[in-house]
Amino acid sequence: MVNEHYDFIVCGAGPAGSVIAARLAEDKQVNVLLIEAGGTDEVPEVMTPAQWPLNLGSERDWAFVAQPNAHLNGRSIPLNMGKVLGGGSSINVMVWARGHKNDWNYFAEASGDPAWRYESVLDIYRRIENWQGASDPVRRGTGGPVHVESAANPQPIAQAMIEAANSMGIPRFESPNGEMMEGRGGAAINDLIIQNGRRSSIFRSYVYPLLNQPNLSVLTHTIVSKLIFDGRSVIGVEVIQDGRRNQYYASEEVILSLGAINTPKVLLQSGIRTG
Ligand SMILES: Cc1cc2nc3c(=O)[nH]c(=O)nc-3n(C[C@H](O)[C@H](O)[C@H](O)COP(=O)(O)OP(=O)(O)OC[C@H]3O[C@@H](n4cnc5c(N)ncnc54)[C@H](O)[C@@H]3O)c2cc1C
Structure with missing residues (x-):
């Protein structure tokens, strides 16, 4: 069950977001929403360690590509980043x-x-x-x-x-x-980080054991597009779900843990920049 209002909203279910969401949800009085753009990690390419390279370039990879580099003979180097529950810890080399x-x-x-x-x-x-x-x-x-x-x-x-x-x-x-x-x-x-022959991602280690707790909700296939402000305070996030815009609100904090590229991207989309 997903509501509109939570105490904490954690954006991105990679290693950083998984740890933060799980540690917050240890307190059963605290309601936590964890939002992830990707989907399930229960696929052989994630769970079977030897299949890890098959995730690169798949729907579980944001598949960023660097600018062409003159020092690399003009090549553009792939910058793989996980787009799945567990983020990079579900597509990496473990x-x-x-x-x-x-x-x-x-x-x-x-x-x-x-x-x-x-x-x-x-x-x-x-x-x-x-x-x-x-x-x-x-x-x-x-x-x-x-x-x-x-x-x-x-x-x-x-x-x-x-x-x-x-x-x-x-x-x-x-x-x-x-x-x-x-x-x-x-x-x-x-x-x-392999257990009984299966990948043991940081999502699996931290969030998975708490999934039956009513105070922790996990939304997949949901893209955080920008922060919602009240004055200078962040009070929620705008997301894109099934092609529609939705809003979720946090009474305490919004945590952006969207990885090294998408965290600054969402800050920029929200009008936050340094300098
Ligand atoms: C191919 C590969 C191999 C690697 N090998 C290793 C290794 O063996 N050992 C090691 O320690 N590290 C390895 N790494 C690095 C490690 O995986 C990363 O350092 C780590 O995953 C970073 O964690 P993070 O939580 O900061 O970000 P990420 O893992 O990138 O997680 C960010 C999460 O946010 C989600 N997200 C992003 N934007 C949005 C949005 N707008 N809305 C909603 N959700 C969004 C993403 O889908 C993702 O799940 C590897 C990485 C790759 C790509």
Whole structure:
């Protein structure tokens, strides 16, 4: 059941929107609407990990294309972005790749905010992960919503690559996401967000388990076209559904998590620009 009025409206069901909508909906007193332009993720191309390339250029891809680049012999490079529940996490390569300690500490220094420091981010990583590999309670979480496992049956060439790196003095690690992200470098086979042989997108990890909660509504095939204002405050969104314009209103906040291209696009369409 979809109403016109909610406490929070989250636009875009990619990784960012899925996490925000689910965390908000944990409070059963709060009504959340999650709006997504794409449709279901329950298709073999999304759920069967080896089929991931079949999503590129399909109806689950916004299929943006860069301007022709003189430095690339005039070619226009495809900029694939997911258009489906889960966004990019439903069409991507499923690699679980955490940031390096030095990068997080650099962000903390640059922003002047210690919340970006590796130790605080490490605490968040531990809460997010449900790591299936060797126990490392300092660096890895096991009770979180995101199922992370080592790649099953890596190709022999991947193993050979790690051995070659090792023979040149580059240390080998069981996972790239633990100790390796604190040291000077190394080689490891990727961790993946695959569970029981199926893609485990961020939508699946966060939103799917809450879908029977009455305080969380998910609208698919609905395009957010612009923000609705009352003075300088955003109070809702205008959407296009089945070729018709509709409005939804939020008493608390509207969150735009439409990806790196469509978020600024909707801001521009709403008359918001910097400079
Ligand atoms: C082919 C490919 C491979 C990748 N491989 C990896 C990998 O292995 N590991 C990794 O960590 N990252 C990978 N990435 C990157 C990762 O998927 C993205 O960084 C991530 O999905 C970004 O999340 P997001 O929530 O910011 O945006 P998105 O995932 O882009 O989500 C935005 C969502 O908003 C929806 N939306 C957009 N505009 C509108 C609108 N107007 N109205 C309604 N809904 C709208 C979109 O349909 C989408 O579902 C890959 C990306 C691609 C494309």
